[in-house]
Amino acid sequence: MSQYVIRRLGLAAVQLAVVGTIVFFLIRLIPGDPARASLGESATEEQVAAARQAMRLNEPLMGQFFGFWGRLLKGDLGTSLISGRPVMQDLPSRLANSLELVLLALAIAVLIGVLLGRIAATHADRPADHLLVGGSIFGISLPVFVIGTLLLLVFTFWIPILPPRRFVTPWADPLGHLQILILPVITLAGAACAVITRMTRAAMLETLSADYVRTARAKGVAEKMVVRRHALRTALVPVVAVTTVELTTLIGGTVLVETIFGWPGISSLLMNAVGQRDYPVIQAVVLATATVVILVNLIGDMAVRTLDPRTTES
Amino acid sequence: MTLTDGILTDTPVQAPPVRPKNLWRRALRNRRTAIAGGFLVLATLVALLAPLIAPYDYRDMVGLPLSPDGLLGTDDFGRDVFSRLLIALRTTLSVAVSSVIIAGVIGVALGLIAGYAGRIVGTVIMRAIDILLSFPPVVLAIAAVAILGDELVNVVLVIGVLYIPRFTRIVYSQVLALRHVEYVEAAQIMGASTPNILLRTILPNVSAPIIVQVSLSVSFAIQLEAGLSFLGLGAQPPLPSLGSMVGTGRDFLEVQPSLLIYPSIVIVAVVLALNVFGDGLRDLLDPRKRGALSGRAERRGNFYPGRAKRRGNVR
Numbered sequence: 001m002s003q004y005v006i007r008r009l010g011l012a013a014v015q016l017a018v019v020g021t022i023v024f025f026l027i028r029l030i031p032g033d034p035a036r037a038s039l040g041e042s043a044t045e046e047q048v049a050a051a052r053q054a055m056r057l058n059e060p061l062m063g064q065f066f067g068f069w070g071r072l073l074k075g076d077l078g079t080s081l082i083s084g085r086p087v088m089q090d091l092p093s094r095l096a097n098s099l100e101l102v103l104l105a106l107a108i109a110v111l112i113g114v115l116l117g118r119i120a121a122t123h124a125d126r127p128a129d130h131l132l133v134g135g136s137i138f139g140i141s142l143p144v145f146v147i148g149t150l151l152l153l154v155f156t157f158w159i160p161i162l163p164p165r166r167f168v169t170p171w172a173d174p175l176g177h178l179q180i181l182i183l184p185v186i187t188l189a190g191a192a193c194a195v196i197t198r199m200t201r202a203a204m205l206e207t208l209s210a211d212y213v214r215t216a217r218a219k220g221v222a223e224k225m226v227v228r229r230h231a232l233r234t235a236l237v238p239v240v241a242v243t244t245v246e247l248t249t250l251i252g253g254t255v256l257v258e259t260i261f262g263w264p265g266i267s268s269l270l271m272n273a274v275g276q277r278d279y280p281v282i283q284a285v286v287l288a289t290a291t292v293v294i295l296v297n298l299i300g301d302m303a304v305r306t307l308d309p310r311t312t313e314s
Numbered sequence: 315m316t317l318t319d320g321i322l323t324d325t326p327v328q329a330p331p332v333r334p335k336n337l338w339r340r341a342l343r344n345r346r347t348a349i350a351g352g353f354l355v356l357a358t359l360v361a362l363l364a365p366l367i368a369p370y371d372y373r374d375m376v377g378l379p380l381s382p383d384g385l386l387g388t389d390d391f392g393r394d395v396f397s398r399l400l401i402a403l404r405t406t407l408s409v410a411v412s413s414v415i416i417a418g419v420i421g422v423a424l425g426l427i428a429g430y431a432g433r434i435v436g437t438v439i440m441r442a443i444d445i446l447l448s449f450p451p452v453v454l455a456i457a458a459v460a461i462l463g464d465e466l467v468n469v470v471l472v473i474g475v476l477y478i479p480r481f482t483r484i485v486y487s488q489v490l491a492l493r494h495v496e497y498v499e500a501a502q503i504m505g506a507s508t509p510n511i512l513l514r515t516i517l518p519n520v521s522a523p524i525i526v527q528v529s530l531s532v533s534f535a536i537q538l539e540a541g542l543s544f545l546g547l548g549a550q551p552p553l554p555s556l557g558s559m560v561g562t563g564r565d566f567l568e569v570q571p572s573l574l575i576y577p578s579i580v581i582v583a584v585v586l587a588l589n590v591f592g593d594g595l596r597d598l599l600d601p602r603k604r605g606a607l608s609g610r611a612e613r614r615g616n617f618y619p620g621r622a623k624r625r626g627n628v629r
Contacts, residue, residue: 015444019445019449141585141586149567150578153567153574252450252451252452270456273460282457282460283457286449286453
């Protein structure tokens with residue numbers, strides 16, 4: 001196990017290094033001069049020169065590269081070209097806001113998804129199962145921005161129980177924060193929940209017909225225990241794996257959801273930066289989200305490893 | 315990511331190959347898959363013939379803004395929503411299909427090479443694929459389109475690159491399993507060249523899971539393209555995309571909810587059909603489900619015929 005952990009950590013470190021390098025070269029892919037591109041046609045020569053200075057484009061490429069890594073390792077992600085503020089001043093709080101949505105949505109999706117998947121599997125081929133299978137494929141087919149916009153239409157205009165309101169931090173107004181949290185979290189949780197339901201159902205159908213479940217039944221173990229202890233627990237391994245993948249999807253989805261509901265997460269940071277061609281900010285957001293994905297995969301793989309003794313032995 | 319590989323593949327590596335011809339015939343025997351397939355053919359035809367079917371030019375102002383004139387009313391510029399919806403379907407489908415073709419060709423080629431060329435090449439390619447997977451697609455797509463410029467060609471390229479891993483992973487695992495199968499070894503002994511073995515012997519035998527992946531990938535690509543357009547990064551006005559039409563609908567939520575509802579219905583219908591179709595094909599490929607099927611169960615889309623009898627035990 002420990003050898004595996006070390007190898008897996010090493011792999012994650014390599015991944016981070018490569019991702020960082022790709023992000024470094026990302027803005028250097030811009031045709032022409034990135035500094036001019038960021039300022040537009042009407043920029044004066046002085047402005048372009050200043051932007052080149054701020055983006056450190058005047059140094060030789062190798063110098064830029066090692067400088068980028070040196071600063072990165074010290075936690076310096078560069079300076080916004082527009083506001084002139086270090087990216088690190090805004091990014092952590094925005095990322096935290098986004099992760100709040102993503103993690104809450106994921107927790108809800110896992111709880112409901114596993115429950116529904118279990119119901120579907122234990123009622124295989126009966127109306128409840130058909131309904132859940134149909135419902136989950138429908139859920140997967142709803143793009144987040146469609147669910148989000150429709151929810152906004154229904155709950156803020158048609159049945160105005162959740163009128164649009166300004167963002168408040170949970171410390172300033174816990175109840176208000178909860179209120180604005182509801183729609184974005186439901187939106188994000190929806191599709192993830194459908195995926196987890198499907199995976200739980202498929203995995204449990206397999207474990208329910210496994211030999212050890214038959215043995216447990218033959219021993220006279222109560223059906224509830226058979227389902228919970230024997231079938232569900234083993235079925236959770238692929239569910240954890242798919243949950244890891246879902247988290248990556250949710251991090252992408254949150255960008256769309258935040259735009260719809262005006263949530264101050266990475267989305268507005270990224271979209272503003274895109275609109276103003278604020279390359280250092282774009283770089284930082286890509287790097288930060290990729291880091292989250294790599295860490296999540298690391299944790300997910302470890303969890304699968306711990307849950308499933310078979311993978312440890314092999 | 316290494317561990318999740320095996321767990322998340324839906325088709326076990328040892329699965330005996332199904333030839334595509336057989337797959338299509340069997341797919342059409344299942345009612346649900348056939349209906350989804352029929353709808354997709356219809357949607358494709360509508361998209362191809364959109365300029366001919368559309369009663370108005372999608373750029374022309376044909377009535378007052380936001381009026382109920384025409385089949386589905388007019389948008390904020392007084393353009394015919396129905397005509398724009400047809401063109402939007404065409405835009406979205408063509409971006410999604412082209413990007414999946416790019417992803418498919420490169421992804422399959424990489425998978426064949428990675429699986430056949432030996433451990434070092436294989437490891438290098440698969441690790442590169444892992445790296446590509448460590449970017450959240452939507453975030454990377456936004457950044458890449460912002461950097462390259464929001465022409466549709468760039469959107470196609472970006473989505474295409476993002477979906478390469480799906481194909482590479484599937485083909486890779488299948489090729490690994492097929493490498494030492496008798497007929498492949500026979501071809502080697504007979505002196506067939508490597509490209510010949512890869513394209514003529516191995517590729518036909520891994521093509522069924524690739525077809526399934528194409529169907530599911532187009533569905534994801536539609537959602538990604540629509541998401542980018544929704545944010546204003548895909549198709550640029552006046553050219554409509556389903557995503558940008560949902561985006562417009564959001565701006566007029568209170569005034570004219572139909573502007574949001576119609577494009578939403580079209581996206582969901584097409585994506586749902588692709589998912590149902592892809593799922594149907596995938597179930598046919600799964601040997602655990604394949605063996606047990608009776609003709610009737612297959613037609614009804616019931617993949618667990620044996621389970622009904624065991625019901626008493628299950629509860």
